[in-house]
Amino acid sequence: MQSSARHRHRHRHHQQAQHEQTRQRLLHSACSQRCRDQHPRKRVPRLSRSNRRTAVHRRWGRPRVQSPREYSTALDVEAQLLCSLLWAPAESAKRAVAALTSADFYRPVNAALFTAISELALAGKPHNSAHVFTTLQQEGRTSGHLGKQLTKALTDISTIGVPSAELEHKIAAVLTQAYRRGFREAARSLAQAAEELPEDQLFEHLLGIGRERRAASQRLAAIREGRP
Numbered sequence: 001m002q003s004s005a006r007h008r009h010r011h012r013h014h015q016q017a018q019h020e021q022t023r024q025r026l027l028h029s030a031c032s033q034r035c036r037d038q039h040p041r042k043r044v045p046r047l048s049r050s051n052r053r054t055a056v057h058r059r060w061g062r063p064r065v066q067s068p069r070e071y072s073t074a075l076d077v078e079a080q081l082l083c084s085l086l087w088a089p090a091e092s093a094k095r096a097v098a099a100l101t102s103a104d105f106y107r108p109v110n111a112a113l114f115t116a117i118s119e120l121a122l123a124g125k126p127h128n129s130a131h132v133f134t135t136l137q138q139e140g141r142t143s144g145h146l147g148k149q150l151t152k153a154l155t156d157i158s159t160i161g162v163p164s165a166e167l168e169h170k171i172a173a174v175l176t177q178a179y180r181r182g183f184r185e186a187a188r189s190l191a192q193a194a195e196e197l198p199e200d201q202l203f204e205h206l207l208g209i210g211r212e213r214r215a216a217s218q219r220l221a222a223i224r225e226g227r228p
Contacts, residue, residue: 073156077177078110080162081170085117086129088164093121096167099223104178109153129158172223179220186213 073079085096097118105111116135120127133154136142142151162170186209193205 073153074160076107076110077170077173078105078107079153079157079160081167081174082110082113082117082157083160083162084164084167084170085114085121086127086132086158087162088167090121090124090127092164092167093117093127096171097121099171100174104174106177106181109149112150113154113157129154168226172220175220175223179216182213182216 085093088096097114100114100118102111102115105114113132116132117127120131120135125131133142133151136147136150136154141147189209190206193202197205
């Protein structure tokens with residue numbers, strides 16, 4: 001009898017403990033729901049990977065750079081200029097390289113190829129893709145990672161089919177991009193100067209940027225008007 005009573009007591013105690021745990025869970029769930037109702041979370045729309053990259057660059061005021069998967073040689077104005085330059089006659093090529101510098105190019109590989117082409121053109125040597133590649137090879141610039149980049153870029157550029165007749169238009173297009181890019185760089189320089197330069201140097205720094213931007217504007221206008 002005593003054993004049966006103890007068994008019933010343990011069973012009743014176990015049931016009471018289970019009921020208490022169930023009550024606590026229900027109470028916690030109800031409190032959590034009231035909290036969510038009173039303080040609903042703000043739903044943030046999901047962005048695609050490319051849109052997330054764009055949003056980050058907009059947040060920090062930086063121009064978004066295309067990833068290698070998004071980049072198209074045929075749509076790159078700098079690549080179009082280089083292709084036209086490779087096929088241009090000697091005199092046209094000399095005038096073109098005199099109007100530009102490697103600093104006008106945004107992509108380093110394009111700037112490196114422009115330098116190689118311009119050196120050949122100014123020396124009166126053939127400046128087509130075959131001679132450019134031979135020159136790079138002789139200088140030991142076709143090996144390694146950077147060499148592969150140069151070789152691939154030269155191959156892609158030489159096959160996009162931009163005629164030499166469009167060379168002047170492409171020069172103006174590249175300079176336009178460089179001109180706008182210069183203002184973004186000027187804004188970053190001013191922001192950095194505002195944090196780091198002494199007060200007595202800030203205005204002169206601003207004037208220096210203004211003079212540089214005015215010279216860039218005059219240079220672009222001269223190219224567009226066909227003036228040397």
